[in-house]
């Protein structure tokens with residue numbers, strides 16, 4: 001298949017190109033598009049055959065449900081059976097934005113979209129192009145636009161590398177702003193964060209005093225019965241083996257210096273968020289944690305392109321957006337060292 005690539009400016013989107021992509025979606029095709037978090041791979045959420053293609057193209061397991069992306073708040077009431085008061089408060093505060101809410105689903109949503117669960121994940125992206133694409137078409141089911149198991153794409157080149165020739169179109173509008181996927185919040189029982197993101201636990205706790213964080217949202221490999229089936233699959237894996245070093249900054253530095261010496265002869269890359277000065281191929285993606293979030297996935301893809309054999313990553317504190325960063329780093333690592 002020839003994948004059409006549309007370059008669209010975020011500041012001043014060309015509506016004709018967006019309408020052409022909306023038409024593809026309405027005809028049951030697949031379009032990768034930018035959101036404020038990562039690029040999504042979109043299909044008509046209510047078209048079973050179209051949604052099936054997403055799973056095939058990504059190599060995604062059918063028990064891993066998709067987020068439905070909307071452009072109008074009214075549509076939430078069509079897709080969810082019940083919208084509790086607290087959901088309405090959070091919708092008012094955070095939609096459109098990088099927050100996904102899990103609610104009880106209505107009958108119109110096909111089983112394939114929600115992996116036969118009786119719940120649905122809903123999100124309203126704030127990215128202008130995503131918003132226009134949905135407005136010009138319909139509610140769109142979209143996972144991150146990567147091959148399953150790889151890091152989520154934060155620019156169109158990442159999407160092209162994974163999906164060129166396999167989908168109908170890709171909208172290229174440069175790098176995404178946030179760089180990590182949305183916060184996933186389950187409101188169907190005791191409120192629980194299933195995946196941490198830019199909208200943090202600390203922030204949401206202000207609205208939900210009994211808010212919990214699912215164990216797996218910390219990214220630690222624990223055996224749990226998955227409520228969010230996606231979380232049980234290996235994620236964010238670079239090709240190289242990755243070691244994550246967590247703890248006090250000085251000790252992290254010492255440990256990494258030691259690991260570099262031990263692995264002399266190997267092509268070692270360091271993913272640095274505060275130090276940046278090692279005797280190895282070092283990518284300093286720091287300054288502040290929002291910058292780290294924005295650059296994390298593309299730095300991991302760069303290491304792969306450079307054929308790095310071992311990545312050593314500096315860990316951050318497990319607070320605010322640091323939890324979301326650690327979740328992705330921990331899930332991508334084959335070893336976590338606490339120092």
Ligand code: TXA
Pocket residue numbers: 035037038039040041064065066067100102114117119120121123142143144145180181182183184194195227228229230231
């Ligand atoms: O920022 C994002 O959320 C991006 C952009 C494209 O919107 N999308 C994204 O989708 O990251 P995906 O499919 O890569 O991740 C969705 C996560 C998965 O872990 C999935 O298991 C979970 O949301 N999820 C979806 N529906 C669910 C449901 N009904 N109950 C629990 N978890 C659900």
Ligand code: MG
Pocket residue numbers: 143144152
């Ligand atoms: Mg994904």
